Structure formats: C-alpha cells, structure tokens
Amino acid sequence: xxxxxxxxTYEAVIGIECHVxxxxxxxxxxxxxxxxGGEPNTKVCPVCLALPGALPVPNKAAxxxxxxxxxxxxxxxxxxxKFDRKNYFYPDMPKDYQISQYDMPLTxxxxxxxxxxxxxxxxxxxxxxxLEEDTGKSTHAGSGDGRIAGSTYSLVDFNRAGVPLMECVxxxxxxxxxxxxxxxxxxxxxxxxxxxxxxxxxxxxxxxxANVSIRPVGSTEFGTKTEIxxxxxxxxxxxxxxxxxxxxxxxxxxxxxxxxxxxGWDEVRGTTHSMRSKEQAHDYRYFPDPxxxxxxIARELVEKVRAALPELPLSRFERYTTRFGLDVKQATQxxxxxxxxxxxxxxxxxxxxxxxxxxFVLGDLSRLANEHGKPVHESAVIPAxxxxxxxxxxxxxxxxxIAKELIERMWRGDGSPKAIVEREGLAQTSDPxxxxxxxxxxxxxxxxxxxxYRAGKTNVMGFLVGQVMKASKGKADPALVNGLMKxxxxx
Amino acid sequence: xxxxxRSAAQIAREVNARTLSACDVTDAVLAHVEAVxxxxxxxxxxxxxxxxxxxxxxxxxxxxxxxxxLAGVPLAVKDNMCLVGTRTTAGSKILENWHAPYTATAxxxxxxxxxxxxxxxxxxxxxxxxxxxxxxxxxxxxPYDLSRVxxxxxxxxxxxxxxxxxxxGMGSDxxxxxxxxxxxxxxxxxxxxxxxxxxxxLIAFASSLDQIGPLTRTVExxxxxxxxxxxxxxxxxxxxxxxxxxxxxxxxxxxxxxxIGIVKQFDTRELGDDIDHLYDKAYHDLQALGAELVDIxxxxxxxxxxxxxxxxxxxxxxxxxxxxxxxxxxxxxxxxVHEMYEKTRAAGFGPEVKRRILIGTYALSSGYxxxxxxxxxxxxxxxxxxxxxxxxQCDLIACxxxxxxxxxxxxxxxxxxMYLMDYYTIPMSLxxxxxxxxxxxxxxxxxxxxxxxxxxxxxxxxxxxRELLSAAHAYENMTKxxxxxxxxxxxxxxxx
Numbered sequence: 001x002x003x004x005x006x007x008x009t010y011e012a013v014i015g016i017e018c019h020v021x022x023x024x025x026x027x028x029x030x031x032x033x034x035x036x037g038g039e040p041n042t043k044v045c046p047v048c049l050a051l052p053g054a055l056p057v058p059n060k061a062a063x064x065x066x067x068x069x070x071x072x073x074x075x076x077x078x079x080x081x082k083f084d085r086k087n088y089f090y091p092d093m094p095k096d097y098q099i100s101q102y103d104m105p106l107t108x109x110x111x112x113x114x115x116x117x118x119x120x121x122x123x124x125x126x127x128x129x130x131l132e133e134d135t136g137k138s139t140h141a142g143s144g145d146g147r148i149a150g151s152t153y154s155l156v157d158f159n160r161a162g163v164p165l166m167e168c169v170x171x172x173x174x175x176x177x178x179x180x181x182x183x184x185x186x187x188x189x190x191x192x193x194x195x196x197x198x199x200x201x202x203x204x205x206x207x208x209x210a211n212v213s214i215r216p217v218g219s220t221e222f223g224t225k226t227e228i229x230x231x232x233x234x235x236x237x238x239x240x241x242x243x244x245x246x247x248x249x250x251x252x253x254x255x256x257x258x259x260x261x262x263x264g265w266d267e268v269r270g271t272t273h274s275m276r277s278k279e280q281a282h283d284y285r286y287f288p289d290p291x292x293x294x295x296x297i298a299r300e301l302v303e304k305v306r307a308a309l310p311e312l313p314l315s316r317f318e319r320y321t322t323r324f325g326l327d328v329k330q331a332t333q334x335x336x337x338x339x340x341x342x343x344x345x346x347x348x349x350x351x352x353x354x355x356x357x358x359x360f361v362l363g364d365l366s367r368l369a370n371e372h373g374k375p376v377h378e379s380a381v382i383p384a385x386x387x388x389x390x391x392x393x394x395x396x397x398x399x400x401x402i403a404k405e406l407i408e409r410m411w412r413g414d415g416s417p418k419a420i421v422e423r424e425g426l427a428q429t430s431d432p433x434x435x436x437x438x439x440x441x442x443x444x445x446x447x448x449x450x451x452x453y454r455a456g457k458t459n460v461m462g463f464l465v466g467q468v469m470k471a472s473k474g475k476a477d478p479a480l481v482n483g484l485m486k487x488x489x490x491x
Numbered sequence: 492x493x494x495x496x497r498s499a500a501q502i503a504r505e506v507n508a509r510t511l512s513a514c515d516v517t518d519a520v521l522a523h524v525e526a527v528x529x530x531x532x533x534x535x536x537x538x539x540x541x542x543x544x545x546x547x548x549x550x551x552x553x554x555x556x557x558x559x560x561l562a563g564v565p566l567a568v569k570d571n572m573c574l575v576g577t578r579t580t581a582g583s584k585i586l587e588n589w590h591a592p593y594t595a596t597a598x599x600x601x602x603x604x605x606x607x608x609x610x611x612x613x614x615x616x617x618x619x620x621x622x623x624x625x626x627x628x629x630x631x632x633x634p635y636d637l638s639r640v641x642x643x644x645x646x647x648x649x650x651x652x653x654x655x656x657x658x659x660g661m662g663s664d665x666x667x668x669x670x671x672x673x674x675x676x677x678x679x680x681x682x683x684x685x686x687x688x689x690x691x692x693l694i695a696f697a698s699s700l701d702q703i704g705p706l707t708r709t710v711e712x713x714x715x716x717x718x719x720x721x722x723x724x725x726x727x728x729x730x731x732x733x734x735x736x737x738x739x740x741x742x743x744x745x746x747x748x749x750x751i752g753i754v755k756q757f758d759t760r761e762l763g764d765d766i767d768h769l770y771d772k773a774y775h776d777l778q779a780l781g782a783e784l785v786d787i788x789x790x791x792x793x794x795x796x797x798x799x800x801x802x803x804x805x806x807x808x809x810x811x812x813x814x815x816x817x818x819x820x821x822x823x824x825x826x827x828v829h830e831m832y833e834k835t836r837a838a839g840f841g842p843e844v845k846r847r848i849l850i851g852t853y854a855l856s857s858g859y860x861x862x863x864x865x866x867x868x869x870x871x872x873x874x875x876x877x878x879x880x881x882x883x884q885c886d887l888i889a890c891x892x893x894x895x896x897x898x899x900x901x902x903x904x905x906x907x908x909m910y911l912m913d914y915y916t917i918p919m920s921l922x923x924x925x926x927x928x929x930x931x932x933x934x935x936x937x938x939x940x941x942x943x944x945x946x947x948x949x950x951x952x953x954x955x956x957r958e959l960l961s962a963a964h965a966y967e968n969m970t971k972x973x974x975x976x977x978x979x980x981x982x983x984x985x986x987x
Contacts, residue, residue: 046593050813052586052694053573053595057728085809087855091828096812154828156817285855287864290699290806292728 010214010252012245013222014174016124016183020166020197021134021205022065028133028164029056029099036203040157048162050094055291058083062164063106063295065196066131067305069166070107072190072312073126077302081106082294083131087285092136092156100167102286105130106297112170113314114186116178119321119328124183125171136161160204166197172211172222177241180210181234185336189313193338201233210241213258214248223248224258228272230265240265244272316341324354330362339377340366350387353394360386364407372411380413389417397427401474430477432484435468438476439485442467453489461485494519499564499658499712500739503605506563507553513563517546517607520565524609524656527980532631533641533651534610535570536578545607552605559605560719560739566606567648567657569614570628572598572703573692577608581694582616582626582644585814585821585839595692596724597661597703604719609657612647616841617811618668618696620644621912624900625843633675634978636941639897642672642912649676649706654978659716660706665696666799667893667916669704670928674946675897677930677973679963680706681713684953685923686731688717689724695810697803698729700920708973710929710964714739717956731954738957742964747781749962752885755788757915762894765934766945770891773931773947773966777889780965787881787888791873795918796910798874801854801867802921807844808851814839846906875922882952887962891915892928892946896936919950926950929963930973942976 024034030047046054070077084102110126137160142152168187174180188199188206199206208231213223228244231237243265248258263272288294313335320331334341340361347357361376365386369376389406392398398406398421406417406426414420421427429435442464443450449460461482468481494502494516505511524537542565549563568574571581573591580586594602602608615625623631623646631646633639634654641650648660649672662669664682673680681704688703695701705716718739723732751774759770778784816822816835823834840848854863881888893912903909919926928946935942947966951959967973 049818051573051592051819052579052581052589052813053571053591053690053692055691055695055727055729057726087809087812089812089815089829089832091815091817094813094818096815097809283857285809285852285857285860287805287809287855287860290697290729291695 009217010245010249011175011217012241013172013213013215013225014176014180014241015172015211016170016174016180016208017211018168018184018187018206018208019134020168020191020199022062022164022166023195023197024059024061024065024164026059027162028059028062028131029162032162034163036205038159040155040159043159044161048094049158050096056099056289058292058295059164062131064301064305065164065194066106066129066166067297067302068194068309069168069191069196070110070129071302071306071309072194073110073112073129075107075110075126075129077107077297078104079297079299080104080294081297083289083292084286085289086132088282090135091154092138092158092161094136094158094161098132098135099289099292100132101130112183112186112190114182115317115328115332116182117328122179122182124173124179127169127171129166129168132165132167134160134163134165172213177238177245180241181238184208184234184237186313189336193310193313208237210237210244212241212244212248214245214252224260226258226260226272227262228265229262229275232267236265236267239270240272243270247272324348324358326354326358330358333362339375343377343383346383347386347390350384351390353390356390356393357386360390360407364404365411368408368411379411381407381410385410385416392417392421396430396477397421399428399474399476399478401469401478402426402428405474426475428477429472429475430480432480435472435476435480435484438468438471439481439488442471443488450489461489464489493655495523495565495655497658498709499561499707499715500709502564502658503560503562503715506549506605507558509553511563513546513549513553513605513607514543516563516565517542517609520609520656527654527656530632530637530980531634531650531654531656532629533567533612533647533654533656535580535582535613535628535647537610538577538608541574541577542607542609545602549605549607560715561601561659562605564606564659565609565657566601567610567612567651567660568598568608569645569648569661569663570611571614571618571663571694571696572661573694574598574608574611577611579611579694580628581618582614582628583814583839583841583844584627585835586694587628587821589820591692593692596689596726597720598692600720600722601659601661601716606659610651612645612651612660614647615644615668616844617694617807618644618663618665618701619807619843619847621667621671621909622898622900622903623647623650623672625841627841630900633897633943634980635677635943635976636897636939636979639899639939639943640675642675642893642897644668644672645680645706646672649673649678649680652676652678652706652708654980658707659712661703662706663693663696663701663703664916664920665700665702665803666920667913669706670892670916670926670946670948671912673706673928674892674930674944674948676706677944677976678706678708679710679713679927679929679967680704680892680946681717681927681960682920682925683717683721683956684731684925686729687722687735687925687954687956688720689727689730691724691726695806697806698810699806700799700803702920710960710967711739711742713927714742714960714964717960721956733954736957738960741957741961743961744965744968745781746777746962746965749782749887749958750785750885751777751782751962752785752787752881752888754792754881754888754890755786756790756792757890759891762891766891766895769932769934769945770947774889776970777966780969782962785885787884789874789877789881789918791870791877792918794870795874795921796914798867798870798921799913799917800850800910801863802871804847804851805854805864805867806851808848808855811840811844811848843906871921874918878918878922878924878950878952886951886955886958888950890948890950892948896934896943896945898936915948919948924950924953925956925959927959927963929967931966931970932972933975941979944972944976
C-alpha cells in the first residue's frame with residue numbers, strides 16, 4: 001500500500017457518496033421482484049420498462065427502510081418529503097428521467113460514528129440520505145473488451161431498473177484512507193443489521209465514490225477535489241484514496257494544480273486515471289414528480305420504526321469493549337457478525353462470564369465453525385449448553401482438556417455438557433488423596449524419570465504429569481497434580 | 492329508434508333484459524362504422540375481432556344471470572389509452588406501430604361493466620391540440636359539418652359518438668380536451684375531479700392535469716360511464732381513495748335550491764351577439780329550473796392560459812422523454828446513441844409536440860425554473876383559491892365551454908389562436924375541478940350553412956360529481972337542445 005509522503009505537511013479532505021440498494025420484496029415503484037441477477041429482462045413490467053401509460057406507485061417498505069437508516073444515524077426525518085424527477089437521457093434509464101429526491105429528502109443530517117483498528121473513535125457527518133430508483137445495466141458488444149469505445153451495439157437488461165436505491169452523502173469529514181474504510185464499514189454493518197440492505201459490493205448493492213482533495217495541515221479552506229469512481233471493494237477504496245492523495249501531493253509539490261474531474265480507479269495499475277474533466281454543468285431540470293403525491297411522514301410511523309430498531313453496532317461495540325472488556329479486534333469480530341454476536345450475548349446472559357464466553361465463542365466454536373463451514377448459530381451448540389460448560393469450568397468440575405473435548409461433542413450434537421459429565425463421570429478429580437494415589441503409582445512405574453528429575457532434568461515433570469492425567473482419564477485437576485507431583489519429587 | 496342511435500342506458504337495459512344481444516348491437520355498429528368512416532374518420536383502428544369477441548362474452552355473462560351496467564354498449568377508446576393487443580398510437584408517428592401489452596384501468600373497468608370496444612379513436616398527437624388536426628394518423632371531421640373540425644384533443648371519440656359509431660367515447664382532458672370536442676359535436680363531455688379515474692394506462696401528456704372522462708349523447712350515459720370508471724386504483728398513486736357515490740341513479744329534473752354562479756370575468760358579449768344571446772338564454776333556463784343565479788368573480792382566471800402553457804409543457808417535456816427509440820416505437824438509426832435519439836425524435840414527433848417539449852424544457856431549465864415553473868405553480872394555487880372563494884357563494888358555476896362553435900380546418904394557423912380555444916376550460920383543469928359541457932343550443936357560424944352546436948360548461952367543487960351531473964341532467968331534460976339537429980351524414984338513418 002502506498003505510503004503518504006509528507007503526512008505532516010498535507011491533510012486529505014474526503015467525502016464519500018454511497019448508493020445502497022434496499023432489500024425489499026418488490027421494486028421501488030412496481031410489483032416486480034427485487035432480486036439480484038436472473039435472465040436479462042425477466043423481472044420487468046410496464047412500469048419499470050416505462051411503457052407508455054405506466055405509472056409509479058411508491059414502495060412503503062423502502063420508505064420505512066429509509067426512516068430506519070436515518071434514525072440509526074441520528075438524522076432528522078422531516079414531516080414532509082417528496083419525489084422529484086431528474087431528467088437526462090440514458091439508454092439504461094427507461095423513462096429518461098430518474099425518480100429521485102431533490103430538495104426534500106427523506107432524511108437530513110446525522111452522524112456516522114466509527115472506530116479505527118486501534119480503537120480510536122471517529123465521526124463523519126451525513127449531509128442527507130435520499131431515496132431513488134436504480135437504472136438497468138448496459139452491455140456493450142462488438143468491441144471485444146466490453147468497453148463502449150469501438151462497440152457495434154449495446155444490450156440493456158432492465159432487471160435492475162427500478163430497484164430502490166438509497167443515496168447517502170457524507171460531509172467532507174474524512175481525513176485518510178483508513179478513516180474512509182472505517183466509515184464504510186460502519187455504514188455497511190449498520191445498514192446490514194437494520195435489515196435494509198445486503199450491502200454487497202460484489203453484487204453492486206453497495207457502490208461508492210470518493211471526493212478527494214488535499215490541503216496544507218492547518219488550512220481551513222478546501223483544495224480542488226477529484227471524484228474517484230470504479231472502486232469495487234473496501235480494499236480498492238483504500239488503495240485508490242491513498243494513490244489519489246499521493247498523486248495530488250506530487251502535483252502540488254511540482255507547482256501544478258489539481259484539476260476538478262472524475263477519475264477512475266484502475267485496480268491492476270494501482271492508479272487513478274482521468275475519465276472526464278468537469279462536465280459542462282449538467283442541467284437535470286429537477287421538478288416534483290406529478291405522478292407521486294408529496295409524502296406526509298406520520299410521527300407515529302417514525303416512532304414505530306424507532307421502536308423496532310435493533311441494538312446498533314456502535315452500541316454493541318461499546319458494550320463489548322467497556323462492559324465486557326473485549327479488545328477492539330474481538331469486539332469488531334463479533335459486531336461484524338450479528339448472529340454470532342447474538343449467540344455470544346445469549347451465552348453471556350446465561351453464564352455471566354463474558355471472558356470465558358469470548359474465549360469459547362471466538363476460540364473453539366469459531367474454529368469448529370470454520371472447519372465445518374457452518375456458522376455457530378446454525379450448529380448443534382446452543383447458548384444454554386455453552387453457559388453450562390462455562391459453569392462447569394468455573395466450578396472446576398471439569399478441566400480445560402475435558403472442556404475442549406466436550407465442546408467438540410456438543411458440536412456433534414451430544415447435547416448438554418452437564419448431562420454428559422454426570423452420565424460419564426467426567427467430573428474433575430480434586431481429591432488430593434485420590435490424586436496422590438495416581439501419582440504414587442506413576443512414580444513407582446517410572447523410577448528412571450524420577451531419578452532423572454532429581455538429577456536436574458526437571459523437564460520430565462511434564463511427562464510424569466501427563467501419565468497421571470492419563471491414569472485419571474483426564475479428570476485429575478491439573479493444577480493439583482502439578483503441585484502434589486512437585487512436592488513428591490522434591491520433598 | 493335504430494339500434495345505433497340508442498343511448499348506452501337503453502342498450503344496457505335491453506341487453507340485460509335479453510331483448511337485444513350485444514352481438515347484434517356490435518354488428519349494427521360495425522356495419523355503420525364501415526358506412527360512415529370514409530366521411531368522418533373517427534377511428535385510427537377499428538377492432539372488428541375484439542369487438543365481436545367482447546360482445547359474445549357480454550351475451551354469455553348476461554345469459555349466466557349477470558346484470559352489467561353497460562351491457563353491450565359500443566365504446567370508442569381514445570388512442571392514448573392502452574387496450575391489450577391493440578395498436579395504441581396516441582396520434583403520433585413515434586408510436587404508429589406500437590401495440591399495448593396491457594390494458595388501462597379505466598378501459599378495463601368499462602369492459603368489465605359490459606362495454607364492447609369498437610375502435611381506437613383519433614386524437615391530437617399526445618393530446619396536444621383542440622381540433623384533432625395535430626394527429627399524425629389521419630383526419631377526423633365534425634359529423635355536423637364535414638368541413639369543420641370535431642374539436643380536440645378527444646376529437647375522434649367525440650366524432651364517433653356524434654356519428655353513432657359508439658355510444659360512449661372515452662376522452663382524456665388536460666385543459667379542455669373532453670369538454671371542447673363535446674361542445675363542438677353536440678355531446679355531453681365530462682371531466683371528473685382530478686384523481687377520480689385512474690390514469691394507469693393513459694399515455695401521459697401532463698400528469699398533474701390529465702383526467703379521463705366520457706363523451707356521450709346523454710347526461711345519464713355520462714353518469715353511467717363515470718360510475719363504472721371512477722374509484723381508487725392501486726396502480727395510480729394520484730387516484731383518490733374516497734367513496735364514490737353512484738351518480739346515474741340520483742339524477743334530478745329540477746334545480747330548486749341550487750345556487751349557480753355566473754362569472755363576471757367571462758363576459759359573453761365579447762363572443763358576438765348570437766353566442767351572447769345563446770348563453771343568456773341558457774342562464775335563464777337554469778333559473779327557470781329553480782336555480783338561483785349569483786354573480787361571482789374569478790379574478791385570476793385570465794392567467795389560466797399562461798399558467799397552463801408553462802405547467803403542461805414542463806410536465807410533457809419529461810413525460811415524453813421515454814420515446815427515445817431504445818425500447819419500443821419508432822427508431823431512426825444514428826452513428827451513436829445520441830444521434831439515434833435526435834433522429835428518432837425529430838422524425839417521430841409533430842411540430843406542436845416539439846413546440847411544447849421545447850417550451851417545457853426551457854421552463855424547467857436552471858435559471859428559468861423559478862421565474863416560470865415555480866411562478867406558474869403559484870398562479871395555479873391562486874386560481875384554485877379563486878374557485879374556493881367562489882364556491883362559498885354558489886354550488887355550481889355556469890359559463891361557456893368554448894368561445895365559438897366548431898371552426899373550419901386550417902382556420903387556426905397560429906398556435907396561440909388554437910390555445911385560446913381552451914380559455915374557458917383551462918382554469919377548471921388547473922384547479923382539478925369536475926366540469927362538463929352539455930349542449931345548450933345552436934348557432935350558424937358566419938359563412939357556414941349548417942347550424943353548429945354550442946356547449947354550456949358547468950363546474951362543481953371538488954368531488955361534487957353527483958351534484959354536477961344532476962344539474963346537467965335537469966338542464967338537458969328541460970331544453971333538449973341535442974335533438975334539434977342531426978349529424979349531416981348521408982348514410983346516417985334519417986340524416987338530412
């Protein structure tokens with residue numbers, strides 16, 4: 001990854017614009033299914049094909065998703081909102097206007113709070129989030145490389161046309177590529193956990209552009225910005241922003257000026273390239289869509305959506321780090337995996353032992369989940385059983401070795417660990433007399449080792465303890481075995 | 492009375508009583524269409540097969556015990572309304588060969604009520620015009636004088652009903668496109684409150700103004716058609732979710748207790764003595780029916796035309812963007828997609844449509860938007876408030892539907908004189924009010940030989956369709972102006 005030169009002299013000013021496809025049963029203004037992929041032009045109807053006479057009818061679920069997203073980021077949800085037409089000709093936009101929102105978006109303002117890998121908390125203000133419809137997809141044929149240049153004809157698939165699309169515009173509060181990724185991660189996990197979007201960059205349900213400029217540290221004025229497009233993963237967002245910052249610094253250092261333009265990120269070359277210089281200001285001729293009546297957003301609806309909001313990732317993160325004492329990495333791992341976090345919460349609630357719960361959930365259980373390719377919450381292990389296991393360990397009824405065995409058996413579906421322990425007599429032996437008996441037997445059978453130990457080869461101790469554990473079928477309290485063994489050998 | 496001349500109400504009664512079959516009605520009408528279409532030219536497409544199939548279905552349903560409010564009634568569908576499987580052109584070259592894959596809600600409701608679609612009726616291109624002369628698909632003539640226009644934009648539907656080629660004509664009214672042709676063709680033309688009838692499947696001209704309504708030979712038929720079409724449609728977000736009171740069963744024959752406003756700003760003396768006397772007589776007739784006449788003012792009505800010619804073109808500039816050659820309709824190939832757009836739209840749209848797209852694009856442009864579009868919206872609000880204030884003093888408003896009878900072809904060569912034809916109908920459209928034109932007498936235009944019909948426009952407050960139709964019915968019942976003359980068609984039974 002490129003290093004930013006002279007970080008002490010320049011700072012980057014970055015704003016991010018995201019388009020997020022909302023997860024709904026049907027499209028924004030018609031009854032066609034809202035689903036990724038499919039044979040071209042199979043999820044279409046008179047409305048989303050803009051046949052003559054067809055009319056849009058807004059999707060209420062999409063509007064509720066918008067309200068949920070706005071509330072999650074502390075945005076204002078105004079009492080009135082409306083849809084406007086953004087007029088421009090484009091072959092994959094069937095009406096040759098996009099139904100969007102101009103001056104009365106569904107949410108205004110708000111803040112995305114996020115954390116960096118070192119746990120630093122950051123904030124980025126939102127300008128607005130508005131609701132619009134997605135376009136179809138063009139495929140250019142005849143040029144060999146799928147590019148429009150040199151193509152002889154184009155094909156349009158309207159399956160995506162009319163899918164509800166949320167446009168989320170940030171203020172220029174982001175100062176580095178790391179922050180940009182932190183912001184995007186926060187946006188993604190929040191929208192995903194609200195259930196409003198799949199937020200998958202690889203399927204195009206999350207798309208983002210970054211506006212990047214630089215300025216001398218300490219300056220309050222903005223430099224000339226460029227808009228970076230074609231970033232297909234968070235990793236490419238990071239690389240593209242770093243590369244663009246470096247390019248702009250190099251230009252300024254050479255005494256040249258940054259040109260306001262749109263630049264495309266080239267994943268292979270690892271650089272941005274000019275796509276088009278500041279277009280002649282496009283006049284979209286926005287005006288209120290007369291096919292759609294202005295929306296009155298009832299306060300009862302807003303409160304209903306607010307009441308149904310789940311615990312948000314940020315609150316969960318803070319709970320894990322401050323109340324449960326998880327480190328940033330552990331907390332992030334859980335917060336990014338809602339079903340696992342919910343499983344974890346259930347284990348903590350039942351066991352009241354967040355530390356052990358973290359160890360088992362992020363340790364043994366996550367390892368098993370990886371090995372078996374099955375998420376923890378879909379496995380045979382239920383939180384109540386894991387809490388039982390933690391209680392058995394806490395009470396020293398079983399030692400960690402037995403615990404590991406039990407968790408494997410729980411994964412295989414053997415059920416309650418307490419029941420297994422009782423049924424199979426796996427409880428740890430903590431009776432010193434019984435353990436002494438095991439030790440005496442082992443020492444008697446391994447005289448050479450005893451001699452070796454006493455001659456200074458203290459590392460045979462491990463072997464001897466192992467023999468005791470084996471003799472006890474793993475049930476002896478290892479700490480007790482160690483202590484007593486030492487006494488016997490040295491006493 | 493010949494089958495083709497019977498009212499929709501009569502036909503439905505007889506077909507429901509099984510004293511007449513829908514198939515017989517349809518055959519009679521189709522034969523008559525064959526005979527007169529060469530003169531009148533009401534239809535862009537005649538739907539022989541669909542009509543016969545629909546008639547057979549109606550007879551079957553009636554035979555199975557159903558009573559259909561419009562059983563077997565021959566219907567003319569304006570060609571800006573989709574009917575599955577039929578060519579739907581909106582009077583434009585750009586859609587000359589487009590076949591609708593779905594049916595408009597209003598059309599479907601009439602078919603469900605028993606109507607039989609006889610044909611798709613000619614119209615001004617995309618409903619822009621007041622004479623039908625802007626059609627790219629052919630000429631439609633006024634059945635009362637073939638040298639004159641039928642009015643527009645619903646001129647084909649009006650001519651069809653006047654010439655007995657249908658009993659109900661579906662029209663769409665944006666600034667007068669139902670009421671003016673109704674006045675020109677001796678018909679009742681009814682534009683309900685904006686939002687009463689679904690626009691789904693109506694090819695949009697100006698979405699905030701477009702409203703579907705019937706053209707009929709009697710008020711009762713208009714009421715029957717309205718009752719069948721009105722009501723919330725989940726496919727149209729602007730359709731109104733409000734109980735529909737049936738109108739056809741409550742038509743009155745007197746106007747006792749009804750206050751009718753006469754608009755000070757609409758001085759009929761400006762229209763010439765003949766016309767002035769005609770409206771004077773009409774207002775007196777209302778009084779004779781028991782109505783109380785009150786003077787009212789609509790001070791902003793004079794701004795209607797200017798307001799309308801910003802809002803309607805602005806909306807149409809956007810609504811007509813979709814005719815781009817990409818997905819359907821005409822395409823003229825170009826070197827790239829932009830050239831294809833330009834060539835297609837240059838070849839596909841007629842001059843009036845292009846004029847309005849240009850005006851609308853200009854009115855919405857950055858830097859002009861506030862001065863034109865926003866101001867027009869404000870003026871629209873003021874006009875609506877004027878009506879509200881007026882309706883505090885009266886129950887209905889009476890005024891002319893058009894300033895003259897039907898004019899001759901090519902008489903209005905400059906666009907503005909054509910726009911003036913809608914002077915009396917536009918303010919009601921801007922306010923979204925229900926309004927209708929009912930025949931109110933005949934005048935012989937200077938240089939003309941045949942007496943031509945005139946229309947009285949009645950306007951009601953929002954959602955007062957019932958009161959409006961009732962008053963029109965009382966007036967029609969007393970005056971019987973419509974039956975004074977017959978269409979001047981050689982082949983029309985009993986024609987002069």
